[in-house]
Amino acid sequence: MANTYKWVISGLHAKIQEGELSNVIESVHYRYQAEDADGNVADVYGSVGLEAPDADSFIAFENLTDSDVIGWLEADLDIESMKAGLDAQLEEIANPTHITLSI
Numbered sequence: 001m002a003n004t005y006k007w008v009i010s011g012l013h014a015k016i017q018e019g020e021l022s023n024v025i026e027s028v029h030y031r032y033q034a035e036d037a038d039g040n041v042a043d044v045y046g047s048v049g050l051e052a053p054d055a056d057s058f059i060a061f062e063n064l065t066d067s068d069v070i071g072w073l074e075a076d077l078d079i080e081s082m083k084a085g086l087d088a089q090l091e092e093i094a095n096p097t098h099i100t101l102s103i
Helices: 066-076 079-094
Strands: 004-018 021-035 041-049
Touching: 004 041, 004 066, 021 066, 021 079, 041 066, 041 079
Parallel strands: none
Antiparallel strands: 004 021, 021 041
């Protein structure tokens, strides 16, 4: 079974008022997670700053969906590189090459 990936939106940082627009999302805090067939999980955490919205394409916060936010993230981030990094983390979990020792 191939690794599965999912987004977790940790938070949205918004400007309360910008002209006529309210709750204008300025940045998205996220986790991108991968899980392998054995249930091992790896994730990466980050944030993406957003451009000021165009009033014509602005989505009011109460109408905002996970799909909208994920679309913003996927437009800004190198998803294939993120997947490769997560796959490497999962490989290290499944087949460790290092351990921590203490005396």
